[in-house]
Amino acid sequence: MHDVSDLVARQYEAYAYPAPITDLNAQIGAGYFELGDPKHYAPLIWPEGQPKQRMRILSAGCGTVQAAYLAHAHPEHEVIGVDLSSASLAHQRFLQERHRLDNLRLFQGDLRDVARVGGSFDHIVCSGVLHHLADPDAGLAALADVLAPRGTLLLMVYGATARAGVYMVQDALRRLQVPQTAAGVAFARRLVAQLPAHHYAQWYVGAAAELEHDAAFVDTFLHPQDRAYTVPQLMDFVGRHGLKHQAWVDNAFYYPDAALARFPADILAAVTALSDLQQWAVVEMLTQRIGMHTCVLRRAADAPQVAAHAFGSAAWDLQVPHRAPGLKCVQAAGPQQQARYHRAAEVMELGSTEAALLELCDGRRSLREILAQPLLAALPAADRAIRGEQFFARLWRLGHLLFSRPAPG
Template identity: 30%
Template sequence: MSDPQTVSSAVAKLYDTYPFPPEPILDEPPPGYNWRWNWLAAYNFCTGRKPPKQDIRILDAGCGSGVGTEYLVHLNPQASVVGIDLSSGTLAIAKERCQRSGANRVEFHHLSLYDVEQLPGEFDLINCVGVLHHLPDPIRGIQALAKKLAPGGLMHIFVYGELGRWEIQLMQKAIALLQNEKRGDYRDGVKVGRQLFASLPENNRIVKRDKELWSLENHRDECFADMYVHPQEIDYNIDTLFELIDASGLEFIGFSNPGFWQIDRLLGKAPELRERAEALSDRQRYRLIELLDPEVTHYEFFLGRPPITKAYWSEDHTLLTAIPELNPCIEGFPSQCVFDYNYQIVNLSTAEFEFLQQCHGNSTVAEIVNTVQLGLDEVRKLIQQQLIILTPA
């Protein structure tokens, strides 16, 4: 299936049959947060500072049933949001979802990523999760989106990784073979896949991997269909991923799970090898990491359109004159034990806790440390942990 129009129709048919994601529709804002969808937290992650403005335009490119779109509206109270998707059936669910939860600063368009230039204006944040890898021509897709990104804007992308999805690829091919002339009948594909999983031995590698990672979500046919009977999927490795990124013409800012991409995690016990790894380029080092730890099921990362000004807080004067406030994506505060932006537990010292209690966005770091016994290096630790967001003087 190589004709782009045929592929697009097949993808739209899949999602009309099985709208995705299948999260329940609520009569209230969705629970929790994803910091990547919060403009303040995401901008801080990418630049080390608070964004200069919050009344931004956001595009959810390939919004599906509106799960991410709804978060984008609720997490960014000053933003206007646009959602586009190829499937009219899925869009209808997205509209109902946002209407029911009061996410009213959003408009939806039945539009392919390729045709995004039909939308007026530019966007400060473009969210494209789980979409590019389903396009027949992802490079054309990312280039179309890049043209709509405003200067200083950010793009958040999620695409599949081939190494961690190897067993999924095998099952996809097996289902396709057994479906034969029934390919494209997605309900039959789900039935064949379910029967395969039920009949394969328990110690089968594909069965074990599914149980380990996917089986909970795959109880729902929508998830099973999206994973195992999708008509179009391109999986990436670091080399092919950066071909896609380079084609966008945008700046690669970084992966949004930086902990995974630390070489020390794997070579900490071998200083000589670590030294050799440090001599590699960033991309070679990323490739080395995924070869040594081939669990990468997806890549999640930020791109930006210059000029993107990054803030550095190594100079005492710069830090002292900055105005701190709490990262909006921390939970459990006020308490000395909180969840950080990534839902990891952080235990605060008494002085750190007292400092954070005064981070209301109207006092400088100098004014707060005058009343709290906290040194500037400890303040820098709070910045590194992304518990606070700073506005430069």
């Protein structure tokens, strides 16, 4: 009987993940970016402002690309990549040489031993890794131990509801003893192709375009070790290690505004009346759309000072709105038509005044400055404040705006 970590290591030697990118410049030029990359999500990670000019960033379980991507995107920071798989690290080295990434250091090993690298990290990225450990708590404990004071951790673990059917298929393939070989993959692909339309795995299969790559297919259906989390399980998991959820990378999946937009108004209102945590848990159960939870964590002790938004407080309008990565206007507002915005799979329509307010969100002006624009001069000041707060809080819940704000004095 093999230790499960050996099986996991062996998988990523044979099927290094993700499908390797051979030229970062070309890929980034074509619009690629990593979800949660500080270059695009800084206001979400550090709403109070970036802590340091030069940071130490750890990519824990870096796979084939992530550490090199971060080093390339952030030449001002030092990036350290750790992974079990020599095949994955070989590709990271290829990218390092190709792009002359002098700020990247790579280590082969288990992230549970990351303390051996030495020092602490200002920002840790750990995506798609901890759910593959036999003991994810041991992994998160090791990462929490090397997190610098006021450090941030970008975590991605699988979501339980959207993957329910994946685990059923995994179970069947395990009983059939289908191996991680070319023949095993071909067999499993034929099996998945025959799943009935009502099978719980169908939505996932349709949504995960990466399944066309064998490494992603093996990672999904032939993995020897993986588990997934509901929102409450995730909160318990991080809480056990003195960490606290600070922000989702995309609120659209968690708040009812987008996720339950088609539900009747009274049901929507009942969900919206719940606490944040309960809203997220209910939305997850009703949508079955969250296959990955991607979030920013802080030490619980730091979290109250850096809440990701200040709506509902006296300082709400001191916040500075930033448009979320990927948000684009595909149709301007006209006399007879609403403005239309797209971001990933989300679509939003806005009237001309609302669209004009959104266009004023440039990552520099505060909400107070935006709401003082002549655009809203006809509204009484109190109305302007109430409607302004409702409008911008909604755009935040839809995931279209991120907010930074001055650190509390």
